[in-house]
Amino acid sequence: MTESHNCSSANTPEPKQSFLGLSRRSFLASFAIAAGSIGLTSIADSAKAASKKYKVCATKSIKVGGASSFRVAAAKNMMVLITQPKKGVFRAFDQRCTHDGYAVNSIEGKNLICQAHGALFDIDSGAVKRGPARRSLTKFTVTVEKNFVYVTIKS
Ligand code: FES
Numbered sequence: 001m002t003e004s005h006n007c008s009s010a011n012t013p014e015p016k017q018s019f020l021g022l023s024r025r026s027f028l029a030s031f032a033i034a035a036g037s038i039g040l041t042s043i044a045d046s047a048k049a050a051s052k053k054y055k056v057c058a059t060k061s062i063k064v065g066g067a068s069s070f071r072v073a074a075a076k077n078m079m080v081l082i083t084q085p086k087k088g089v090f091r092a093f094d095q096r097c098t099h100d101g102y103a104v105n106s107i108e109g110k111n112l113i114c115q116a117h118g119a120l121f122d123i124d125s126g127a128v129k130r131g132p133a134r135r136s137l138t139k140f141t142v143t144v145e146k147n148f149v150y151v152t153i154k155s
Contacts, residue, residue, distance in 0.1 A: 050154050050155055051152050051153065051154045051155065052074075052075070052152065052153060052155060053143070053150050053151070053152045054072050054074060054075055054150060054151050054152075054153060055148055055149075055150050056070050056072065056080060056082060056092070056148075056149045056150065056151050057070055057082060057148070057149050058147055058148055058149070059084075059090065059144060059147045059148065059149055060147070061082075061149075062082050062083065062084040062090065062149070063084065064084050064086065064087045065084065065085065065110070065123070066083070066084060066107065067081050067082065067083040067084075067107050067112060067123060068081070068082055069081050069082075069095050069103070069105070070082060072151070072153065075153045075155070076155075078094065078153060079094075079095035079096070079103065080092055080093070080094065080095060080140065080151055080153075081093045081094075081095045081104060081112065081137075082142075082149055082151075083112070083123045083124070085110065085123045085124035086124075088144075089124075090142045090144060090149050091123070091124060091125075091126070091139065091142060092139065092140040092141075092142045092149070092151040093112075093121075093126045093137040093138060093139055093140065094137060094138035094140070096138075097114040097116060097119055097133055097137075098119075098128075098133045098134070098135040098136065098137060098138070099114065099116070099117060099119050099131075099132050099133035099134075100116060100117065102114055102115075102116035102117075104119075104121060104137065107123065110122065110123045110124070111123060111129055112126075112137070114133065117132050118130065118132070119131060119132055119133035121133070121136065121137050125139075126138070126139050140152060140153055
């Protein structure tokens, strides 16, 4: 039911795609501070090292109202769900369900579904719409550049 894709870091070619969501069954700092005298440079360096932007997929890979999952090999093989709740609006979530860690792997209407125990999450916010999960899906920062979706993941 779920397809997955290999992803790559921003410096590698576009990843192969596969995936989630067509229908109900288908599935789914650098800030440079000039403050070396008080040690903020090292703090900025740490923040930069702690997160990295990965090229995940082409925007056209995600249907409006749909979702797809991608394996980000360069991020310890993390599985990321990319959704497009509205035309041109992309969201990214950790595919692991916050209930018990199973993959959120299907979509129905505006909901992502974990079929392990039936939790529903909002396709736009990742918020829980039905338990047993109690916490929203972990959301990642998304940027779109030249028709590709990039996700920033903290390491
Ligand atoms: S692991 Fe997702 S609902 Fe239980």
